Amino acid sequence: MKPIAIILLAVAIAPALAVGSSSVINATCAALKPLQPYDYCVGVLSADPAAAAATDVRGVAAAAVNITAVKVASTLRVISYLVDELTTCRGYYTNMLQSLADARVDFGAGRFENASFGISANASARPMDCDILLFEGNAHKDPFTKENGENDSLVRLAGAIIDLLTSK
Numbered sequence: 500m501k502p503i504a505i506i507l508l509a510v511a512i513a514p515a516l517a518v519g520s521s522s523v524i525n526a527t528c529a530a531l532k533p534l535q536p537y538d539y540c541v542g543v544l545s546a547d548p549a550a551a552a553a554t555d556v557r558g559v560a561a562a563a564v565n566i567t568a569v570k571v572a573s574t575l576r577v578i579s580y581l582v583d584e585l586t587t588c589r590g591y592y593t594n595m596l597q598s599l600a601d602a603r604v605d606f607g608a609g610r611f612e613n614a615s616f617g618i619s620a621n622a623s624a625r626p627m628d629c630d631i632l633l634f635e636g637n638a639h640k641d642p643f644t645k646e647n648g649e650n651d652s653l654v655r656l657a658g659a660i661i662d663l664l665t666s667k
């Protein structure tokens with residue numbers, strides 16, 4: 500066979516060998532129209548080797564269950580990381596609230612140094628510690644970066660104002 504003929508033959512059979520393209524997937528997805536968007540259905544299933552290799556609807560269904568299980572397991576992992584990270588943040592914020600309450604007592608008694616010390620030791624950096632934890636964490640989600648920033652600004656402001664009193 501001449502090289503040109505080989506190339507023409509390769510081009511002719513290429514579509515049938517296109518990665519993931521399967522008439523079973525196409526027929527399955529066509530049967531689900533219009534409730535399941537056809538392109539989404541073909542796209543998701545064609546990307547999966549087991550679904551692409553399936554020779555009947557049962558095989559496609561088994562692969563669809565597997566694809567879903569893998570995705571659900573990954574979502575569950577993200578939720579678990581987030582729960583751990585948020586539990587640490589809850590601890591930070593609980594301590595902050597306690598040290599702010601202590602500072603209020605110190606402040607009322609005129610112990611400005613103590614109030615200032617307590618806030619800088621246990622409150623000031625905490626919102627950003629939480630934010631960094633979520634930013635660098637495994638969940639890769641930060642559900643309240645805005646609140647952390649706002650509370651960080653507030654606690655710094657309060658600390659700075661109290662420092663005005665202690666520097667006198």
Ligand SMILES: *[C@@H]1O[C@H](CO)[C@@H](O)[C@H](O)[C@H]1NC(C)=O
Nearest residue numbers: 514515520521522523525541
């Ligand atoms: C399946 O459908 C897609 C378009 O949705 C098409 O490109 C592809 O050639 C079809 N595959 C088969 C084997 O029918």
Ligand SMILES: *[C@@H]1O[C@H](CO)[C@@H](O)[C@H](O)[C@H]1NC(C)=O
Nearest residue numbers: 549550558560561562563565
């Ligand atoms: C589904 O997953 C199971 C367990 O991982 C595996 O044994 C099976 O071959 C998979 N089936 C398909 C169709 O992907």
Ligand SMILES: *[C@@H]1O[C@H](CO)[C@@H](O)[C@H](O)[C@H]1NC(C)=O
Nearest residue numbers: 604605608610612613614616
């Ligand atoms: C306030 O601070 C001073 C000096 O650091 C310390 O001696 C004192 O025990 C503190 N008082 C309270 C109520 O924490």
Ligand SMILES: *[C@@H]1O[C@H](CO)[C@@H](O)[C@H](O)[C@H]1NC(C)=O
Nearest residue numbers: 594597598616617618620621
């Ligand atoms: C910071 O918080 C810890 C734990 O609640 C407490 O033991 C410590 O006295 C606090 N430090 C200051 C300076 O208030």
Ligand SMILES: CC(=O)N[C@H]1CO[C@H](CO)[C@@H](O)[C@@H]1O
Nearest residue numbers: 592643645646647649650653
């Ligand atoms: C997580 C948290 O404590 N968020 C608070 C931070 O501060 C804002 C106001 O600036 C509150 O609305 C949030 O509840």
